[in-house]
Amino acid sequence: MSAPKKVVLAYSGGLDTSIILKWLQTEYGCEVVTFTADLGQGEELEPARQKAELLGIMPENIYIEDIREEFVRDFVFPMFRANAQYEGLYLLGTSIARPLISKRLIEIAKETGADAVAHGATGKGNDQVRFELAAYALNPDIKVIAPWREWDLTSRTKLLEFAEAHQIPIAKDKRGEAPFSVDANLLHTSSEGKVLEDPAVQAPDYVYQRTVHPEDAPNEPEYIEIGFEKGDPVSINGEAMSPATLLTKLNEYGGKHGIGRLDLVEGRFVGMKSRGIYETPGGTILLEAHRGIESITMDRGAMHLKDQLMPQYAELIYNGFWYSPEREMLQAAIDKSQEHVTGTVRVKLYKGLASTVGRWSDHSLYSEAHVTFEEDAGAYDQKDAAGFIQLNALRLKLLAARDKRLSK
Numbered sequence: 001m002s003a004p005k006k007v008v009l010a011y012s013g014g015l016d017t018s019i020i021l022k023w024l025q026t027e028y029g030c031e032v033v034t035f036t037a038d039l040g041q042g043e044e045l046e047p048a049r050q051k052a053e054l055l056g057i058m059p060e061n062i063y064i065e066d067i068r069e070e071f072v073r074d075f076v077f078p079m080f081r082a083n084a085q086y087e088g089l090y091l092l093g094t095s096i097a098r099p100l101i102s103k104r105l106i107e108i109a110k111e112t113g114a115d116a117v118a119h120g121a122t123g124k125g126n127d128q129v130r131f132e133l134a135a136y137a138l139n140p141d142i143k144v145i146a147p148w149r150e151w152d153l154t155s156r157t158k159l160l161e162f163a164e165a166h167q168i169p170i171a172k173d174k175r176g177e178a179p180f181s182v183d184a185n186l187l188h189t190s191s192e193g194k195v196l197e198d199p200a201v202q203a204p205d206y207v208y209q210r211t212v213h214p215e216d217a218p219n220e221p222e223y224i225e226i227g228f229e230k231g232d233p234v235s236i237n238g239e240a241m242s243p244a245t246l247l248t249k250l251n252e253y254g255g256k257h258g259i260g261r262l263d264l265v266e267g268r269f270v271g272m273k274s275r276g277i278y279e280t281p282g283g284t285i286l287l288e289a290h291r292g293i294e295s296i297t298m299d300r301g302a303m304h305l306k307d308q309l310m311p312q313y314a315e316l317i318y319n320g321f322w323y324s325p326e327r328e329m330l331q332a333a334i335d336k337s338q339e340h341v342t343g344t345v346r347v348k349l350y351k352g353l354a355s356t357v358g359r360w361s362d363h364s365l366y367s368e369a370h371v372t373f374e375e376d377a378g379a380y381d382q383k384d385a386a387g388f389i390q391l392n393a394l395r396l397k398l399l400a401a402r403d404k405r406l407s408k
Contacts, residue, residue: 004116006031008109013048017120020147022166038066040186072243081231082334084314091280093188099322102134116143123149126269130320137323188280199265199275210279214258214352221350226289231338247282254281257349269319285354292345292356296364302337
């Protein structure tokens with residue numbers, strides 16, 4: 001690959017991406033543009049601007065953007081319409097943020113005339129795949145630089161020596177080994193590595209950052225009502241909210257009640273298994289509520305088909321194929337299924353659990369007249385069930401008769 005002239009770097013302002021910034025300048029002699037995204041990670045982003053300027057980046061080449069609303073509206077909510085869970089448990093909090101970051105990297109590259117983008121993902125993880133598949137899907141001619149796969153800074157000592165040699169500020173807590181690494185956004189926090197690497201050892205309590213321990217959560221349950229329109233949540237307790245505001249509020253409820261903790265060993269796309277501690281308080285409530293409203297507004301056949309498609313859809317997101325035609329095809333089917341998923345769900349929050357306790361909708365398929373144990377006024381003739389059973393039993397009878405005949 002020829003040396004890039006201008007690179008857009010996904011920049012957090014932390015030590016690792018600051019080292020990458022300086023490495024790009026020294027290794028390639030190129031101009032660097034930094035992009036720092038506010039995805040609701042809960043950190044002050046202004047220091048990233050100051051750090052970039054300290055490292056010689058011109059103010060016009062520093063992009064810091066609040067993209068929380070776009071993140072929730074265009075990425076999180078479409079994913080939750082599918083009830084997506086990777087390997088049946090993981091709500092894909094890290095996975096779903098990567099295509100949006102890549103999208104902005106490519107857009108900024110176009111705006112600034114950059115011929116390359118760069119990220120700080122390591123060569124062992126999934127994120128390198130997600131960033132790069134998304135980048136190439138959006139611009140097949142873009143160069144992607146992954147320093148962790150190229151440089152010889154293979155130890156913490158070498159990284160710190162490089163930082164000191166190039167006058168990159170090092171926070172005191174960065175001198176020693178970090179106890180674990182964290183990725184965070186408005187949907188979740190992900191913690192892995194170091195003290196979490198042995199899956200047989202329970203994670204220390206200090207790993208959890210967004211949720212109280214369920215045993216320490218309030219002793220009284222709390223009830224909330226979530227309103228949905230076409231599969232997306234639009235209100236809490238009757239108050240309309242924007243997507244990011246609503247998810248933020250659900251995070252507050254979930255954190256207070258210790259909801260959304262997950263200790264998972266997952267199969268990475270690159271082949272190895274890894275152990276992570278995830279906190280998805282608002283997302284866990286949202287998943288429960290969404291399934292609650294679907295239960296009365298979706299036809300059985302459509303719901304069962306969607307449940308069959310979900311694992312494949314979740315795997316596509318986990319593996320980095322958000323911008324693939326197959327994900328878009330599945331999304332179209334999922335969105336079609338949500339046309340009548342409108343109504344309200346009452347959820348009980350208590351000691352780590354979110355439980356649907358009520359649901360109602362003008363689009364409901366639930367008919368009390370048909371299911372009642374009381375007099376149904378002729379809505380359902382129970383005698384019809386006899387023929388239904390006989391027809392469905394016919395092939396089973398034929399199989400049994402054959403087996404009986406052959407066993408003699």
